[in-house]
Amino acid sequence: MSNVGGMRIGELAKRAGTTTRALRYYEARGLLPAQRDGNGHRTYDESDLRLLRQIRTLQDFGFGxxxxxxxxxxLRAGHPAGDSCPASLAVYRAKLDELDGLIGQLRSVREQVAAQLARAEEARAALAAGAEVPGGPEPVCEMTHGGVFE
Amino acid sequence: MSNVGGMRIGELAKRAGTTTRALRYYEARGLLPAQRDGNGHRTYDESDLRLLRQIRTLQDFGFGxxxxxxxxxxLRAGHPAGDSCPASLAVYRAKLDELDGLIGQLRSVREQVAAQLARAEEARAALAAGAEVPGGPEPVCEMTHGGVFE
DNA sequence: CGTTGCCTTGACGCCGGCGTCAATGTCTAA
DNA sequence: TTAGACATTGACGCCGGCGTCAAGGCAACG
Incomplete structure (x- = not known):
C-alpha cells in the first residue's frame, strides 16, 4: 500500500516547492512527522508529499x-481528500466567516479613508481658491509650498 | 501661543485613551518627543494631546x-489638520491602494474557499447517497462516522 | 585524502506595537 | 516615618512562520 519511494528532506522540499527549514518546523509542530534512516536522516514517501502539498495549498490561501x-x-486517515472530513469543512466555514468579517472591516476603513481624503482635498482646494483672492490667508508652512522656508 | 497646561505622561495617556508605555514608545521612535521637568519627568501640553490623538486615530484605522x-x-508645523499637507494625502492614497489590493485578494481567496467548500460538501453528499445503494463503498474512517473505530 | 554536498541539532533574528516585570527615584498625604 | 501613587530606564516576552548562521556528521567522488 504505502509507497516505497523514500526521499530525503531536500528532495521533498524541492518537489513541494518549499524549504527544508519549513519541513523541520512542521515536524516540530507535530504536523508532518518523518521516518528516520540508519543515519538519523529524515525519510519521506509519496504520501508525505501529498500531506505536504495539502499544507502548502492551504498556507497559500492564508490558513494558519x-x-x-x-x-x-x-488525509492520513486514508480519506481521498484533505477536506473529506467534517473537521476540515468546519475550518472552511470558520475561514469564510473570518474572511467576511475582515473584508467588511477593510471596506469600512476604505470608505472612511476615502472620505477623509476627499475632505482634505476639498479643504486644500478651498485654501488655494482663497489664496487667489486679494488679502487671502498667509501661507501656512513649507510643506504646503514645496520647501520654500526650508 | 503654546499652552501652559503641563501634564505628565499618565494623565496624557488617560486623556488619549492609551498607555504610558505607548507614549514612551512613540518618543523612542521620535514621533512624540516630550519636555522634561526638573525631576526628569516627561511633560506634555495640549498640543501634544492633539498630536497623540492624531496618531491614535490613524492607528485605529490600521495605519502603521x-x-x-x-x-x-x-500638525506640528502649525497646520490646522494633520492631513493638511501633501505628504499626508499621499499616505491616504497609498493606503487606499493597499486596501484595494488587500480587499481584492481576500475576496479572491473567499471565492476559492467557498468553491472548495461547496465541492467538498457535494462530494460528501454523493458519498452518503452511495451508501444508501446496496453494495455501496465501504466506510472510509472513523472521522466520517463519528468515532466508531476510535 | 580532501572536497563537495547533503544531512543533523540548536539557537538567535525578524517584524510591530507595545505588555509586563524589575529595580529605583520622587513627591505627597496621613 | 511610612506608605502610596506617580515617575524613570532597561530589558525580556509575544505572535507566526520560518530565515539564517554555527558546528558538526556521514557519504561519494576524484
Whole structure:
C-alpha cells in the first residue's frame, strides 16, 4: 500500500516547492512527522508529499498552520481528500466567516479613508481658491509650498 | 501661543485613551518627543494631546506608526489638520491602494474557499447517497462516522 | 585524502506595537 | 516615618512562520 519511494528532506522540499527549514518546523509542530534512516536522516514517501502539498495549498490561501491540521489528519486517515472530513469543512466555514468579517472591516476603513481624503482635498482646494483672492490667508508652512522656508 | 497646561505622561495617556508605555514608545521612535521637568519627568501640553490623538486615530484605522508621521509633523508645523499637507494625502492614497489590493485578494481567496467548500460538501453528499445503494463503498474512517473505530 | 554536498541539532533574528516585570527615584498625604 | 501613587530606564516576552548562521556528521567522488 504505502509507497516505497523514500526521499530525503531536500528532495521533498524541492518537489513541494518549499524549504527544508519549513519541513523541520512542521515536524516540530507535530504536523508532518518523518521516518528516520540508519543515519538519523529524515525519510519521506509519496504520501508525505501529498500531506505536504495539502499544507502548502492551504498556507497559500492564508490558513494558519494549525488550521491545516484537520486536513492533514484527514488525509492520513486514508480519506481521498484533505477536506473529506467534517473537521476540515468546519475550518472552511470558520475561514469564510473570518474572511467576511475582515473584508467588511477593510471596506469600512476604505470608505472612511476615502472620505477623509476627499475632505482634505476639498479643504486644500478651498485654501488655494482663497489664496487667489486679494488679502487671502498667509501661507501656512513649507510643506504646503514645496520647501520654500526650508 | 503654546499652552501652559503641563501634564505628565499618565494623565496624557488617560486623556488619549492609551498607555504610558505607548507614549514612551512613540518618543523612542521620535514621533512624540516630550519636555522634561526638573525631576526628569516627561511633560506634555495640549498640543501634544492633539498630536497623540492624531496618531491614535490613524492607528485605529490600521495605519502603521511610520505612516502617521507625516500627519504628526504636519500638525506640528502649525497646520490646522494633520492631513493638511501633501505628504499626508499621499499616505491616504497609498493606503487606499493597499486596501484595494488587500480587499481584492481576500475576496479572491473567499471565492476559492467557498468553491472548495461547496465541492467538498457535494462530494460528501454523493458519498452518503452511495451508501444508501446496496453494495455501496465501504466506510472510509472513523472521522466520517463519528468515532466508531476510535 | 580532501572536497563537495547533503544531512543533523540548536539557537538567535525578524517584524510591530507595545505588555509586563524589575529595580529605583520622587513627591505627597496621613 | 511610612506608605502610596506617580515617575524613570532597561530589558525580556509575544505572535507566526520560518530565515539564517554555527558546528558538526556521514557519504561519494576524484
Amino acid at each position: 498552520l494549525e488550521e491545516t491540521r484537520p486536513f492533514v489528519e484527514c | 506608526l511610520e505612516e502617521t508621521r507625516p500627519f504628526v509633523e504636519c
